[in-house]
Amino acid sequence: MSVRAGIVVTGTEVLNGRVSDRNGPWISERLAELGVEVSSILCVGDRRSDLEAALAFMRSQGMDLVVTSGGLGPTADDLTAEVVAGFAGLELELDEGMEQKIAAILRSFARRLRLDEEALRVANRKQAMVPAGATAIDPAGTAPGLVVPTDGLVVIVLPGPPRELRAMWEPAIATEPVRDLLARATPFLGFTLRMIGTPESEIAKSLREIEDETDLSALEVTTCLRRGEIEVDVRYRDGAEAAAEALREGLSRRQSRYLFSSDGETIDSIVARALRGRRLGLAESCTGGLLAARITDAPGASEYLAGSVVAYSNEAKSELLGVDPELIAAHGAVSPEVAAAMAAGALERFDADVAVSVTGIAGPEGGTEEKPVGYVCLCALTADGEELARDPVIPGGREDIRERSALVAMHMLRIVLGGGEPPL
Amino acid sequence: MSVRAGIVVTGTEVLNGRVSDRNGPWISERLAELGVEVSSILCVGDRRSDLEAALAFMRSQGMDLVVTSGGLGPTADDLTAEVVAGFAGLELELDEGMEQKIAAILRSFARRLRLDEEALRVANRKQAMVPAGATAIDPAGTAPGLVVPTDGLVVIVLPGPPRELRAMWEPAIATEPVRDLLARATPFLGFTLRMIGTPESEIAKSLREIEDETDLSALEVTTCLRRGEIEVDVRYRDGAEAAAEALREGLSRRQSRYLFSSDGETIDSIVARALRGRRLGLAESCTGGLLAARITDAPGASEYLAGSVVAYSNEAKSELLGVDPELIAAHGAVSPEVAAAMAAGALERFDADVAVSVTGIAGPEGGTEEKPVGYVCLCALTADGEELARDPVIPGGREDIRERSALVAMHMLRIVLGGGEPPL
Numbered sequence: 001m002s003v004r005a006g007i008v009v010t011g012t013e014v015l016n017g018r019v020s021d022r023n024g025p026w027i028s029e030r031l032a033e034l035g036v037e038v039s040s041i042l043c044v045g046d047r048r049s050d051l052e053a054a055l056a057f058m059r060s061q062g063m064d065l066v067v068t069s070g071g072l073g074p075t076a077d078d079l080t081a082e083v084v085a086g087f088a089g090l091e092l093e094l095d096e097g098m099e100q101k102i103a104a105i106l107r108s109f110a111r112r113l114r115l116d117e118e119a120l121r122v123a124n125r126k127q128a129m130v131p132a133g134a135t136a137i138d139p140a141g142t143a144p145g146l147v148v149p150t151d152g153l154v155v156i157v158l159p160g161p162p163r164e165l166r167a168m169w170e171p172a173i174a175t176e177p178v179r180d181l182l183a184r185a186t187p188f189l190g191f192t193l194r195m196i197g198t199p200e201s202e203i204a205k206s207l208r209e210i211e212d213e214t215d216l217s218a219l220e221v222t223t224c225l226r227r228g229e230i231e232v233d234v235r236y237r238d239g240a241e242a243a244a245e246a247l248r249e250g251l252s253r254r255q256s257r258y259l260f261s262s263d264g265e266t267i268d269s270i271v272a273r274a275l276r277g278r279r280l281g282l283a284e285s286c287t288g289g290l291l292a293a294r295i296t297d298a299p300g301a302s303e304y305l306a307g308s309v310v311a312y313s314n315e316a317k318s319e320l321l322g323v324d325p326e327l328i329a330a331h332g333a334v335s336p337e338v339a340a341a342m343a344a345g346a347l348e349r350f351d352a353d354v355a356v357s358v359t360g361i362a363g364p365e366g367g368t369e370e371k372p373v374g375y376v377c378l379c380a381l382t383a384d385g386e387e388l389a390r391d392p393v394i395p396g397g398r399e400d401i402r403e404r405s406a407l408v409a410m411h412m413l414r415i416v417l418g419g420g421e422p423p424l
Numbered sequence: 425m426s427v428r429a430g431i432v433v434t435g436t437e438v439l440n441g442r443v444s445d446r447n448g449p450w451i452s453e454r455l456a457e458l459g460v461e462v463s464s465i466l467c468v469g470d471r472r473s474d475l476e477a478a479l480a481f482m483r484s485q486g487m488d489l490v491v492t493s494g495g496l497g498p499t500a501d502d503l504t505a506e507v508v509a510g511f512a513g514l515e516l517e518l519d520e521g522m523e524q525k526i527a528a529i530l531r532s533f534a535r536r537l538r539l540d541e542e543a544l545r546v547a548n549r550k551q552a553m554v555p556a557g558a559t560a561i562d563p564a565g566t567a568p569g570l571v572v573p574t575d576g577l578v579v580i581v582l583p584g585p586p587r588e589l590r591a592m593w594e595p596a597i598a599t600e601p602v603r604d605l606l607a608r609a610t611p612f613l614g615f616t617l618r619m620i621g622t623p624e625s626e627i628a629k630s631l632r633e634i635e636d637e638t639d640l641s642a643l644e645v646t647t648c649l650r651r652g653e654i655e656v657d658v659r660y661r662d663g664a665e666a667a668a669e670a671l672r673e674g675l676s677r678r679q680s681r682y683l684f685s686s687d688g689e690t691i692d693s694i695v696a697r698a699l700r701g702r703r704l705g706l707a708e709s710c711t712g713g714l715l716a717a718r719i720t721d722a723p724g725a726s727e728y729l730a731g732s733v734v735a736y737s738n739e740a741k742s743e744l745l746g747v748d749p750e751l752i753a754a755h756g757a758v759s760p761e762v763a764a765a766m767a768a769g770a771l772e773r774f775d776a777d778v779a780v781s782v783t784g785i786a787g788p789e790g791g792t793e794e795k796p797v798g799y800v801c802l803c804a805l806t807a808d809g810e811e812l813a814r815d816p817v818i819p820g821g822r823e824d825i826r827e828r829s830a831l832v833a834m835h836m837l838r839i840v841l842g843g844g845e846p847p848l
Binding site (some may be wrong): 016043044305311 | 435437438439440441442444445446448449450451452453456460464465466467468469474477478481484485489498524534541555584587625644646647648650655657706708710712713714715716718721723724725726729730731732733734735736737739740743744773774776785787789820821822823824826
């Protein structure tokens with residue numbers, strides 16, 4: 001039996017594009033893990049009529065579950081609790097226990113920030129109003145959440161700040177009305193294949209060939225280009241294992257040159273794993289720290305990353321990485337020769353086992369006919385003398401070129417660390 | 425007269441949270457600039473019924489304009505053109521001119537990637553089908569867009585890849601049906617104030633005080649916390665200038681300690697401007713390159729950024745920044761003393777006019793009672809001997825701590841470069 005859900009995200013700042021919504025995708029991933037099918041994510045402003053229309057739309061679409069985020073603050077334009085109560089035909093009642101909890105939170109908050117306690121408390125009594133028969137969820141910030149059962153549909157009401165929303169997710173789905181609903185959902189099974197260097201149309205062709213031999217209709221297959229890699233996501237329910245395995249095997253075989261992950265592991269995780277017990281040094285020019293930032297995004301990166309020299313100026317390339325100024329003069333700062341010297345410098349200065357360098361023209365200025373914007377030279381070296389060099393011309397704008405350069409560097413690290421050699 | 429718009433984003437990968445939607449917010453910002461009021465952004469999957477329901481919802485909400493993104497590819501699950509034609513009650517017709525354009529694009533594409541030309545062409549004839557009476561927009565990739573006038577509502581149909589969508593925006597809004605609609609919209613006026621170090625509730629209090637003296641009802645005021653800063657966005661239409669100025673003046677005066685931008689300029693742009701003609705060196709530990717990546721995000725950063733030493737290991741701090749190992753042993757790598765030595769090292773190694781350093785505990789491991797996760801030491805130095813040091817405990821997870829640390833470093837740069845001294 002399938003459970004259908006919709007997500008309603010409120011907030012003018014999301015609607016007008018100033019802040020990008022992090023809650024919709026997060027909730028959607030959590031629901032998918034629980035086997036719930038998310039059919040729409042609707043962002044609306046803080047107006048009563050828009051919020052009412054959003055809930056009515058979800059009901060008209062036959063949703064079993066609606067999750068809302070935002071609009072639970074203390075000010076008058078925070079309307080979600082009230083509108084959901086109206087939608088469910090329930091009166092709002094003051095939850096005195098909750099009022100005391102919020103008051104206690106606000107007292108410490110007010111003291112720390114030296115605010116007027118009484119003004120805060122009055123403004124926040126509003127947040128302790130709970131629809132009759134609903135379950136209040138303890139706040140992670142100051143706003144409590146709600147689980148409101150209505151006619152044939154359960155509404156989970158959560159606050160907008162992502163940290164608060166995430167902290168309140170588990171308690172919300174543990175409430176009885178949500179538990180009862182989730183008992184009807186069959187969790188999805190699935191896996192993700194990741195490839196680099198093959199166009200989406202080739203994946204589509206492989207999928208058609210596999211489909212000629214095997215019935216794939218029980219699988220939900222999504223192909224998407226994500227940060228320069230191709231991700232093929234396969235989801236299915238109990239009983240479709242054979243078709244799923246046929247697809248995994250068929251696609252892996254046809255795209256073996258390009259496949260680098262068949263169990264969902266990301267390139268970042270693959271590289272982090274390969275670096276265990278080794279020491280990495282980086283030398284960056286056009287990526288300007290992005291590569292180091294990407295690698296240090298992983299907790300525990302200090303175990304293998306010694307550091308990065310972001311050598312943006314030519315002087316820094318010479319002073320901090322020991323690149324011969326004459327080499328730069330002869331070949332230009334963006335050249336395979338300088339990339340190799342930067343990698344050698346990083347290997348030495350960081351006393352590293354492996355190093356990778358990036359120097360390129362991220363634009364928008366600085367391109368020439370011979371070396372256009374997007375021309376990037378990369379070199380990966382190991383202390384054992386392995387070397388891998390690439391100098392692609394990467395399409396797109398400055399941001400694309402910088403991000404893609406860091407990605408290529410990650411894949412070159414994977415390769416010199418022993419993880420196959422697909423084309424880049 | 426106001427023009428109301430809705431945005432429909434299609435794509436399973438957006439709906440299931442694997443890819444975050446970049447088109448909805450971008451379209452929303454463009455429409456706002458044109459004076460169009462965006463009331464909802466709806467993400468749905470690639471199913472016919474969901475897409476039909478999305479368009480019906482937009483009509484029920486009285487929208488004058490709907491912009492769709494995605495679902496224009498060559499495969500069978502790309503349904504947008506067909507569903508929009510059905511919604512408008514129009515037949516799809518083959519646009520032969522468009523078919524030739526797409527064929528020409530595909531030929532060069534197929535040659536470059538060595539694909540089967542004929543198979544591609546057949547699959548892509550589908551993309552040349554245009555509803556009768558609609559205007560086709562030339563492709564920026566391979567998929568043409570559409571402008572489809574329907575009963576009282578204009579639908580702009582654009583492809584999903586952000587680069588293509590953005591390139592096709594101007595031609596789409598220049599078509600006659602959209603021009604006619606936009607002629608009825610009054611563009612918004614407005615400004616943005618940016619503050620750091622004051623809680624949202626204090627802004628709300630200032631706004632209430634200003635409202636006691638001036639009628640602000642003609643203004644749309646949005647306060648939001650964005651990447652650690654508070655942004656107050658004020659929008660209004662002709663005639664509300666006096667109220668808008670009263671708000672700008674009143675809020676600037678009340679929050680003068682915290683205000684750093686009253687004309688919408690970002691901290692990145694303020695720092696970039698202040699750095700003109702100077703030379704910056706960075707020394708990063710816990711931010712791991714994020715600060716350098718943020719600064720080099722700006723085109724032209726090579727004019728003032730010499731580089732960054734991302735000294736993740738203690739050896740790198742000593743070897744590349746000249747930090748005395750005994751200083752690290754005595755105070756720990758995360759200490760105001762080491763932060764000061766790192767900044768001094770960056771100043772010297774990069775021969776810089778100004779340097780800033782960051783060393784901290786980003787977690788999740790590595791915290792102690794005395795130096796908890798989130799404890800970050802920063803130091804900004806100028807060659808003239810100005811010094812500014814901070815050592816906040818930053819709340820949140822690893823990502824929050826790293827991002828906020830980079831933000832604090834940006835504001836410290838602003839301050840040592842002469843831009844006031846609000847508390848951080």
